[in-house]
Amino acid sequence: MRSGLSTPELTLGRKLISINWLLILLISTVAAVGFAMLYSAAEGSLNPWAERQMLRFAFAVGVMIVVATVNIRIWLRYAYVLYFMALGLLVAVEVAGYVGMGAQRWLSLGFVNIQPSELMKIFLVLALARYYNASAIEDIGSITRLIVPIALIIAPTILILRQPDLGTAIMVAMTGGAVLFLAGVRLWKFALVGVGALAAAPIAWQFLHGYQKKRVLTFLNPENDPLGAGYHIIQSKIALGSGGLMGKGFMQGPQSHLHFLPEMQTDFIFTMLAEEFGLVGGLALIVLYALIVTYGIIIAIKSRNQFGRLVAGGVTTTFFLYVFINIAMVTGLIPVVGVPLPLVSYGGTVMLTLMIGFGLVIGVGVHRDVPVGRRGEAEGL
């Protein structure tokens, strides 16, 4: 059924040519900023972070390109499989995961520890995109048609909440919501969910863990407990503020290098960057992120199939949420929820997840003219 004229056969060479290399350059630039910050965090040493991060990135770039060249229909075909595999891993974490940093997040596969909640962010997007790819415009408005997608969102969210990992749970839920929004679910339904969530907040409060409650309370008034839970955010703001317009210079941030700033190589790396490079450096990084997000949105809009549009839009939103939640958290706009800065923070699973995500986005761009039918067949309708 393939039409050689309308959809020219995409050879590997053609695919590689049509890859959005500019986006990869942007991603690599941000990652390089990360390497520099990890080098600084280690007092001018490639160890223990920068070198490993570089190797991971190199590997992840490879994975990204492979993902990008895989035919988008294959992703559609395996969307549910991947989703349920990730869901199964989340259950496995619940049963057999080991506890790190006070939460059960990791699953040891012997040679590598993986964080199923990270994979879920991508695979949920795939599953929802597949679901809505199959839905006709008229079906989207139907209430019953909302049951499956909401179940797809709720199941992993609850499992992740139980780990407990509030930040990731919120991100998973919001990513899912974003896909539903892009698919065209009515706005008033979102408003309803929002109102419902507000109403349920006092009840949810009861289910929060002590440390989660403490983080929220600390956010509301960090000076309450300056040496305890409020310490992170106070020190982070001091570091940011003292960085000023131009910053203290590379490897010169006293707050970071004198260890006043906690976890500077992971969640608080943006603070360190803004201390050393000032407002100028912070804004520059935000601009880079904004460019990546913009590319993602453009790729999504340009795609000619709904699956590709939703995948690119959803993954881009996930990426954006990482950026926003992390920076808002270290600048004291929202509570500390433990979300890393994408591509910059030290960490293997997040890096891999993000690069798979970007692979999908680029893949959507590469395969933007590939026709995807309601059931994933080559020719739609």
Place this chain on the structure above:
Amino acid sequence: MNRDPDRHKIFTRRAAMLAGGKAVLLTALCGRLYYLQVVEADRYATLADENRINLRLLAPPRGRIIDRFGRPLAENQQNYRLQLVPEDVKGSEIEEVLAHVQKIVTLTESDRRRIVREVRRNRAFVPVTLKENLSWSEVARIEINAPDLPGLMIDVGRSRRYPYGPEAAHVLGYVAAVSEKDLDEDPLLKLPGFRVGRAGIEKVHDLDLRGTGGSSEVEVNAFGRMIRELSRREGQPGAEVMLTLDMGLQEYIAKRLGQESASVVVMDVRNGDVLAMVSNPSYDSNDFNRGLSSGEWQQLVNNERSPLINKSIAGVYSPGSTFKMMVLLAALEKGVISPDQKIHCSGEYELGDAKFHCWKRHGHGFVDAMEAITESCDVYFYEIAKRTGIDRIAATARKFGLDAPTGIDLPGEQGGLIPTRDWKRATRDEPWHQGETVIAGIGQGFVLLTPLQMALMTARLANGGRAITPHLTRAIGGNAGGPRQPSDVPSMNIPPGHLGIVTEAMDRVVNHPTGTARRSETGIEGFPMAGKTGTVQVRRISKLEREQGVRKNEDLPWKYRDHALFVGFAPVENPRYAISVVVEHGGGGSSTAAPIARDVLIEAYNRRSAGPGLPIAYDDRPRNGKSETADASSDGQAPTEVADRGEGGG
């Protein structure tokens, strides 16, 4: 080629909305960054500096105390202490390390408990002191074993050292740890291990000796570990305090006194410089700095010879016969007696029903003023005291500064007591009795003086009636204070003729065959001594004992023996030195106190060129009329039965 234009249109619209939302949120982040990094930048910059910059005080070295010739009396010595940095002890428990250390230096059980506690409490890089004041051999043994003792280091601190130990302890005082009530705005006081002067010169000149603290700004990390020094402001070291003391003389006196419980004060009559002030027995100031055990402390407190009290300024004694010069001057001034007028001494003096005895049982016969002083006739002074009245005697004593503390630059000075009618009415609500005047005439009864006051009185007699004041401080940080020449000192307006009689009589006490201290002349050409003996009983002699024969001092327990006193000056012409000697329960003034005074003044004479002291012009004219007689008749003042008070001890 869009196969589902509706879905695409919806998606595009929604994607644009989402992108708009994202743009708003990213703009909010940029605004937040602008707020933190530009608007609030100064506030956070200050906070960041407060975070990382620690101001550390640097203790200034305490000023030295030196004697008049520059010999150090209090200095700072290196104090080696053994410290342990817990984080450098890798892979072994603290108890293991201590067991190892135990083989080299001894640690008590309480030391070990303290060390373990401090190691647990502090961060691992904070050194914990294992032992202070290491001896040289301990330092050497630790250094030799250093490779086997990781984490151990020897730290050099400063501690106060008093090279002369007990010999000048009462003058110098000591330093001790800061107590709660010492704390004021000086931040130095809060430094751990800081010492403040607790007694003596160390206390009086504490602020000068202390200096001002420097500071060092250091950058610290979040755990308080020092990273580097940012800036340093040196403090002002404590000023050096030069005393008027001649430590050589002081040492000699301490040695000369031996085991006696006694005080000796030597003063320069021209300017009030205190050349020596010895209170015996003493304590070692170094022990206080080191810290006394409760046993050692109890021993000091319970010692009946009161080593902790500076007897020279805080011991009050009946001056006994040494007070007779005051009585004579008062009587001459009032005109109740002329120098040549004789009074008969039968050995007894009756006033109403009371009977007062002269120390010479059968009396001196007719004596004039000169003879009365020379032979220390009591009856003569009973009579002239009665004629003069207590208030006139007190007025003269007041001129000599005996009614109040002399104001010497030492803490804890007592003032003694010069009684008056008003005083008795005010404090006891009783009228004055004439018998009390009579007994005051021989320096007993209510009259009390400190040895320093006795020396001051003598100095003011010897320098022609100039109101010098005693002091120990010669210079602080090189700035000399106080009058240096007698002409700077106001006169007390005592008629020179009266003073001449008194000083000539004092000359005869030592240098005339009838004098009570005739065996104590110096024997040095041009450096004769003048003086006055005193013997003060400290027990009541009953009538029965007096009839059966008064027991000799040697037969009595130590604390019932008489106090031996002597005041004197030398040389007789152009005097320079005044001295007071008080030997508690020492027996007789002439047998015990006068020889000490003689030996001390000879030593002072021999030391006159010991250093860059004040030039002195001695009268080298040979003196005549010096007696070589060794007549061993009883001298000094024997016990007298007194109407109301026989105790003379401080």
